[in-house]
Amino acid sequence: NAGVIQTPRHKVTGKGQEATLWCEPISGHSAVFWYRQTIVQGLEFLTYFRNQAPIDDSGMPKERFSAQMPNQSHSTLKIQSTQPQDSAVYLCASSPGLGYEQYFGPGTRLTVL
Amino acid sequence: SQLAEENSWALSVHEGESVTVNCSYKTSITALQWYRQKSGKGPAQLILIRSNEREKRNGRLRATLDTSSQSSSLSITATRCEDTAVYFCATEASSGSWQLIFGSGTQLTVMP
Numbered sequence: 001n002a003g004v005i006q007t008p009r010h011k012v013t014g015k016g017q018e019a020t021l022w023c024e025p026i027s028g029h030s031a032v033f034w035y036r037q038t039i040v041q042g043l044e045f046l047t048y049f050r051n052q053a054p055i056d057d058s059g060m061p062k063e064r065f066s067a068q069m070p071n072q073s074h075s076t077l078k079i080q081s082t083q084p085q086d087s088a089v090y091l092c093a094s095s096p097g098l099g100y101e102q103y104f105g106p107g108t109r110l111t112v113l
Numbered sequence: 114s115q116l117a118e119e120n121s122w123a124l125s126v127h128e129g130e131s132v133t134v135n136c137s138y139k140t141s142i143t144a145l146q147w148y149r150q151k152s153g154k155g156p157a158q159l160i161l162i163r164s165n166e167r168e169k170r171n172g173r174l175r176a177t178l179d180t181s182s183q184s185s186s187l188s189i190t191a192t193r194c195e196d197t198a199v200y201f202c203a204t205e206a207s208s209g210s211w212q213l214i215f216g217s218g219t220q221l222t223v224m225p
Contacts, residue, residue, distance in 0.1 A: 031211055099143060100161075
C-alpha cells in the first residue's frame with residue numbers, strides 16, 4: 001500500500017498560468033478530500049468527493065478553482081490564472097468512510113511567482 | 114472561527130519528559146481525532162476518540178475527551194526527538210459530516 005500519492009511534489013508557476021495537481025487515493029477508499037495549508041490560514045478544507053461524486057465544495061474559491069474525480073483512482077485540482085496568494089501546500093486525503101481517519105498524501109507545494 | 118482549537122501555539126520539552134496538548138471545540142461531536150504532521154509530510158492520525166469514550170491509548174499516547182467541557186487532551190509520555198511535529202485536533206464540521214475541521218495546531222519541539 002503506497003498510501004495517497006500526490007504529483008507533482010513541487011510546482012512553480014508564473015502569475016496567470018494554470019496549475020493542475022493530481023491525487024491518487026488509497027484503493028478502496030470511498031472519499032477524497034482536498035485541503036490547502038498555509039502558515040497564516042492553517043489547514044483549510046477545500047472540497048470532497050464521495051464515490052466520485054462532488055459532495056461539498058464550500059471551501060473552494062469559486063472563480064478559479066475546480067476539482068474533478070473522473071474515476072475512483074484519481075482526482076485533480078485545477079487552479080486557473082494562478083495568483084501569488086494561491087501559493088500554499090495542497091494536501092489530498094482519502095478515507096474509507098464516515099467517522100474514519102483521513103489518510104493524507106505528502107502534499108504539492110505550489111509557488112506562484 | 115475555528116470549530117476546534119488547540120490551546121497552545123508551541124511547546125518544548127526535553128527528551129524523556131511528558132507533555133500534554135489541549136484542544137477545545139465548539140460543536141456537538143461524534144468523534145475527535147488527533148493528528149501529527151512532521152515537516153514536509155502530510156498529517157497522520159494518532160488517535161480517534163468517540164464521544165462515548167473518555168480515554169483512548171495508543172502506545173505512549175493517551176487522549177482524553179470531556180464532552181461536558183468540550184475539550185480534549187493528548188498526552189505523550191517518554192517523549193523522543195522524533196515526536197517533534199505539529200499536533201492538530203480535528204472534529205467533523207457538523208453532525209454526520211465527512212468533512213473535518215482542523216485546529217491551527219501546536220508545534221511541539223522535543224530537545225535532546
